[in-house]
Amino acid sequence: DIQMTQSPSSVSASVGDRVTITCRASQGISGWLAWYQQKPGKAPKLLIYAASSLQSGVPSRFSGSGSGTDFTLTISSLQPEDFATYYCQQANSFPLTFGGGTKVEIK
Amino acid sequence: EVQLVESGGGLVKPGGSLRLSCAASGFTFSSYDFNWVRQAPGKGLEWVSSISTTTNYIYYADSVKGRFTISRDNAKNSLYLQMNNLRAEDTAVYYCARDRSSAWDFDYWGQGTLVTVSS
Numbered sequence: 001d002i003q004m005t006q007s008p009s010s011v012s013a014s015v016g017d018r019v020t021i022t023c024r025a026s027q028g029i030s031g032w033l034a035w036y037q038q039k040p041g042k043a044p045k046l047l048i049y050a051a052s053s054l055q056s057g058v059p060s061r062f063s064g065s066g067s068g069t070d071f072t073l074t075i076s077s078l079q080p081e082d083f084a085t086y087y088c089q090q091a092n093s094f095p096l097t098f099g100g101g102t103k104v105e106i107k
Numbered sequence: 108e109v110q111l112v113e114s115g116g117g118l119v120k121p122g123g124s125l126r127l128s129c130a131a132s133g134f135t136f137s138s139y140d141f142n143w144v145r146q147a148p149g150k151g152l153e154w155v156s157s158i159s160t161t162t163n164y165i166y167y168a169d170s171v172k173g174r175f176t177i178s179r180d181n182a183k184n185s186l187y188l189q190m191n192n193l194r195a196e197d198t199a200v201y202y203c204a205r206d207r208s209s210a211w212d213f214d215y216w217g218q219g220t221l222v223t224v225s226s
């Protein structure tokens with residue numbers, strides 16, 4: 001199974017900050033990586049697919065990059081509605097696996 | 108508007124069974140692969156099972172293999188998860204999630220249904 005390791009597990013940031021979250025796969029997954037945002041009590045929301053493609057309707061301040069084993073999600077200017085938990089997911093092979101999550105908190 | 112609505116969750120004793128349903132609307136259900144993803148209270152996301160459009164591909168997490176069965180009825184626009192021999196560790200919110208485009212990532216999710224396994 002492919003293990004997905006996210007870091008950090010939590011980050012405190014202020015509105016307007018640039019935030020970067022990393023995700024590392026235990027083996028190469030090419031570009032088969034997605035990022036999700038989840039707010040408390042809500043279902044996850046797809047932000048990025050295929051490592052760097054922005055899902056329709058997602059603000060352009062979100063971006064993704066990487067290939068192989070190392071990936072990043074960047075929020076260029078944190079907005080109040082961005083405080084949430086973020087998960088990466090590999091879509092390269094079954095079993096599909098998620099990272100442990102990164103909670104973005106208000107500083 | 109794409110809508111996925113799960114139902115069937117509840118409280119069940121260890122060893123018991125439940126059948127979850129996911130009713131889809133707002134798109135051509137038969138054209139999409141589907142998935143179940145769960146989240147234990149206070150924990151992260153865990154993929155459970157996937158099914159292709161014509162059921163020729165079905166996959167399960169090892170943690171549920173042999174106990175859970177995924178199925179779909181394209182005529183009824185519905186996805187199902189039959190859960191047998193439930194364990195305490197199956198306690199979670201179960202989400203139905205549409206596959207984006209046979210890419211095995213998930214572009215639409217239901218609101219989730221809570222399954223609690225406890226005596």
